[in-house]
Every structure is written in structure tokens, then in C-alpha cells.
Amino acid sequence: MKVLLIGVGGVGEAIAVIAQNRPWLEKMVLADYNLERAREVCQKLGAPEKFPAEWIDARDESQIVALARKHAVDLILNAVEPRYNMPIFNAAYQAGCTYLDMAMSLSSPHPTRPYQECGVKLGDAQFEQAEAWERKGLLALVGMGADPGLSDVFARYAEKHLFDAIDEIGIRDGGNLAVRGYAFAPTFSIWTTIEECLNPPILWEAGRGWTTTEPFSEPEVFDFPEGIGPVECVNVEHEEVVLIPRWIRCGRVTFKYGLGETFINVLKTLHLLGLDSTVPVNVKGVQVAPRDVVAACLPDPAHLGDRMTGKTCVVTWVKGTKDGRPRQVFLYQVADNEACMARYGLQAVAWQTAVNPVIAMDLLQAGVWRGAGVLGPEAFDPDPFIAKMAEYEVPYGIKEMA
Known part of the structure; x- marks a missing residue:
């Protein structure tokens, strides 16, 4: 390839x-x-x-x-x-x-009811062209990172093997990563983080479809595995809520992110000052977007690995029934920064995101995954992907919940 x-x-x-x-x-x-x-x-x-x-x-x-x-x-x-x-x-x-x-085309809020109704959803611009791609026999595989991506593969795997009926699928992203020497240093693109965290979060429910809510709403504490522990997670706009209901029968889909109080306060301050804006302003004769200035002022996440400690975790939490009995399971992948740096010289968030499109390309090249149109990870058989994870040294777990 x-x-x-x-x-x-x-x-x-x-x-x-x-x-x-x-x-x-x-x-x-x-x-x-x-x-x-x-x-x-x-x-x-x-x-x-x-x-x-x-x-x-x-x-x-x-x-x-x-x-x-x-x-x-x-x-x-x-x-x-x-x-x-x-x-x-x-x-x-x-x-x-x-x-x-690994992330879909951008959304735009509803002009008058941004926290109740969807405007343009994530991926709408891509899905609008699905028929043209299908007619041409071409494949666009969208949302194939860690989350979205692996989280969606986990959801499809749970539907196929672990449940007879699914009531709710909740994606949770959290960790205990820290960056030495910086009071504030995102471990992922701040441009993208601002975009997804300050837009109205999207929810999906059977019978209602897609709706929106306030940023950072519905806080809950999720106990992440492998020593990470309890992390407060809040609603954030994310692709899984758009993708999962298209291919998986369930009652509700949510995405919540463990941002932490400091991170949320920084994002709120940026928004208050207009520094999240992507509209250029004139600064001494130079046109510059405030969000680009924020990104330029922060350290490059690609070069933070040797300063980072801790772990990051992606969870797909599924509730439903199996053999007539209620069941809750979460499937997860934890990336330890120390292990990622020692093995690959890569920081944990970058490795955790990147390994999934690489596995997907392997499956596409082998003809194991194939299709035409605009498709999410849920459109494919999850078993070959899960099997490849061991070959690519990607540990994962499945945990029953009471």
C-alpha cells in the first residue's frame, strides 16, 4: 500500500x-x-x-x-x-x-436553539456525499482513531458478542496524565480540543434522534481501570454519538470527557475572552485567528512525551441484557506514557490515537475490511480488528460491572 x-x-x-x-x-x-x-x-x-x-x-x-x-x-x-x-x-x-x-467534518450550532437542537452535525458534510463515493466504488473510512475509532469497534464487538439487546452505549475518556514544568499543557491539539469542548455536546436517544445540551453538563464520576481511578467526566461533542446509532441498535449514546476543573476553567476563560474564535482579527496590520494564537503559545504536544507521566484510557461502557438478564460491561484500552515512550519514543495520546488507523490500513490492504461509501468503524466486522490488536501490542480489557 x-x-x-x-x-x-x-x-x-x-x-x-x-x-x-x-x-x-x-x-x-x-x-x-x-x-x-x-x-x-x-x-x-x-x-x-x-x-x-x-x-x-x-x-x-x-x-x-x-x-x-x-x-x-x-x-x-x-x-x-x-x-x-x-x-x-x-x-x-x-x-x-x-x-x-480520525475526526469528522466540523459541526455548526443551531442558530436559535444551540443547546436543544442540532444545527450541522459532525460528519454531515461527509455523509452527504456517501452515495457519490458508493457509486464510484470508493471507501471513506471516517472516525478511525482511538475515540472515535477503537471506541466504535468496541461498541460493535459488544453488540456482536456480549449483548442480546443494548439500552445505552457511553464512551468515556479519562486519565491521570501530567506534564512536568507546565501549569497548562494539553497533550492533544488545543485547536481540536477547543472545538469539541466548547461546541454544544450531542446526545442520541431512540425515538428522539440527535439533540444537544450545554457544554460540560451532566457531570459523573467514572472509575477508570488500571490505577487511574475516579475521574469526573462531562458531556462533550464527539463523533461516536453520530456514528454508533447509524449501525448499532441501542437506546441511547453519550460521550463524556474527563477534563478536570482546571482545564474546564481555562476553556471557559478562552471563550469568555473570545480567544476560541477562528475568525481572524487585525493585530497591527496582521490578520490572525485568536485560536491560532492560543495554539502557538502552548507547547507542541508532539514534543511533550519525555515530560509526561501517567496513563490515558478510552472506555466503551455498554448497558443492556444478555440471556434475559441485565448486564453492564465496559471495554477499555489504557496507554501508559512510560511504556509508550520506552517502546516507541511516542507520547501516550499520540500512540493510542495512531495505532488504530494503522491497524485499519492493514485490514484494508489485506481485503479483510472492504466497502464503498462513507462508513464508520461500526460498519465493519470487529473481530479481525480485535485479533490484530495483539499483533500491534495494543492491550485491552473487558470488565463486568455490578
């Missing part, structure tokens, strides 16, 4: 590192707006012919198409912020390539 990887930040680098010695990978083009960053990763990998570095502007569909054709790639893997999804998605269609991303 020849891959055009667009975005060589922390997750992009992790994808290349994890995939580098896999026999199914013939070439992975490292394309980034920051060419020096792409060259840095190319040098680390030590195989410039297999991992050539290229400059790219992810806003430019024609340039993406040209680069895909230059390297005769089979798949375009989107590893940049989701504001660039549609140019990359459209370019993959034009170039006749399989498309894969």
Missing part, C-alpha cells in the same frame, strides 16, 4: 513509526505545511525513499490531488485538524483514493 499522510504532528509521526516495518506498507509520503517537521520525522525513520517528505497546503484540493498522483498512492490518511477535512476528503474522491480520518 502507498499512503499519502497529510499532517506529521504528534499523531502523524506516531502513524509512521508504528507502520514503518509492516510488510503491507510500500511507501508513506510525509506531507505537512511545516516541511522541516516532515523532514525531521523522515530523518528519524531513516528511510527517505519509503518516507519521502513533501510540503503541502491542506486547504488546496488541487495540490493534494497532484501529490497523490505524483506518488501513485492508494490511500490518503488525514492526520491534521478537522477544519481541513473537506478539502482532503474531496481531493481523495477526485484522485480515486481510499480516504481515512
Whole structure:
């Protein structure tokens, strides 16, 4: 398989590192707006012919198409912020390539009832083109990171093997990661974090469909496994709530994130000051988006691994019945930063996100996963993915709850 990887930040680098010695990978083009960053990763990998570095502007569909054709790639893997999804998605269609991303096209709130009704949902712009992709025989596999991604595979696995009927699926994301030397240092893209945390969270219920609520609402304490312990989680906008009901029969779907009081207060302050805005303002004759300034002022998550301690965990919590009896189970994956740094030289959040699209590409190349249209992870048989996790050294657990 020849891959055009667009975005060589922390997750992009992790994808290349994890995939580098896999026999199914013939070439992975490292394309980034920051060419020096792409060259840095190319040098680390030590195989410039297999991992050539290229400059790219992810806003430019024609340039993406040209680069895909230059390297005769089979798949375009989107590893940049989701504001660039549609140019990359459209370019993959034009170039006749399989498309894969880890976060879906952006939402926009309802103009008058943002905390009750959906406006444009996550992924709407992509799903609107599903028939065209299907007619062309092309696949766009969307939301294939950790969450969304592995969390959705877990949900499909639970439906297939663990339940006769499902009442509720709740995705929970939490951990105890800390970054030495910084009072505030997100371990993932702050641009994306602001986007998903300050937008109206989305919920899904059978009979009602998709609705919205207030940011950071419905706090609950979830006891995460493997020593992480209790973490307060709150409603956050996320793709699983859009994806899971499309393929899995259930009564309710939610997503809650363990952000912590400090993180929530920082996000609220950014919003209060207008620093979450993506609309450029004039600063001494220069047009700059406030959110881009915030991102530029914070440390790059790709280079925080040696300062990080702790673990991060993705949970798919399923409630329903099996053999006529109530059942609650959660399936989970924990990434320990110390272990990730020792094994791969990658920080935990980047590794946990990146390993899932790599496994998906392996299954696609082998023809084990196949399809056409715009599909989420739930559209595929979960068993081959779960089986591959051991090969890629991805531990996971299944825990019964009282």
C-alpha cells in the first residue's frame, strides 16, 4: 500500500513509526505545511525513499490531488485538524483514493436553539456525499482513531458478542496524565480540543434522534481501570454519538470527557475572552485567528512525551441484557506514557490515537475490511480488528460491572 499522510504532528509521526516495518506498507509520503517537521520525522525513520517528505497546503484540493498522483498512492490518511477535512476528503474522491480520518467534518450550532437542537452535525458534510463515493466504488473510512475509532469497534464487538439487546452505549475518556514544568499543557491539539469542548455536546436517544445540551453538563464520576481511578467526566461533542446509532441498535449514546476543573476553567476563560474564535482579527496590520494564537503559545504536544507521566484510557461502557438478564460491561484500552515512550519514543495520546488507523490500513490492504461509501468503524466486522490488536501490542480489557 502507498499512503499519502497529510499532517506529521504528534499523531502523524506516531502513524509512521508504528507502520514503518509492516510488510503491507510500500511507501508513506510525509506531507505537512511545516516541511522541516516532515523532514525531521523522515530523518528519524531513516528511510527517505519509503518516507519521502513533501510540503503541502491542506486547504488546496488541487495540490493534494497532484501529490497523490505524483506518488501513485492508494490511500490518503488525514492526520491534521478537522477544519481541513473537506478539502482532503474531496481531493481523495477526485484522485480515486481510499480516504481515512480520525475526526469528522466540523459541526455548526443551531442558530436559535444551540443547546436543544442540532444545527450541522459532525460528519454531515461527509455523509452527504456517501452515495457519490458508493457509486464510484470508493471507501471513506471516517472516525478511525482511538475515540472515535477503537471506541466504535468496541461498541460493535459488544453488540456482536456480549449483548442480546443494548439500552445505552457511553464512551468515556479519562486519565491521570501530567506534564512536568507546565501549569497548562494539553497533550492533544488545543485547536481540536477547543472545538469539541466548547461546541454544544450531542446526545442520541431512540425515538428522539440527535439533540444537544450545554457544554460540560451532566457531570459523573467514572472509575477508570488500571490505577487511574475516579475521574469526573462531562458531556462533550464527539463523533461516536453520530456514528454508533447509524449501525448499532441501542437506546441511547453519550460521550463524556474527563477534563478536570482546571482545564474546564481555562476553556471557559478562552471563550469568555473570545480567544476560541477562528475568525481572524487585525493585530497591527496582521490578520490572525485568536485560536491560532492560543495554539502557538502552548507547547507542541508532539514534543511533550519525555515530560509526561501517567496513563490515558478510552472506555466503551455498554448497558443492556444478555440471556434475559441485565448486564453492564465496559471495554477499555489504557496507554501508559512510560511504556509508550520506552517502546516507541511516542507520547501516550499520540500512540493510542495512531495505532488504530494503522491497524485499519492493514485490514484494508489485506481485503479483510472492504466497502464503498462513507462508513464508520461500526460498519465493519470487529473481530479481525480485535485479533490484530495483539499483533500491534495494543492491550485491552473487558470488565463486568455490578
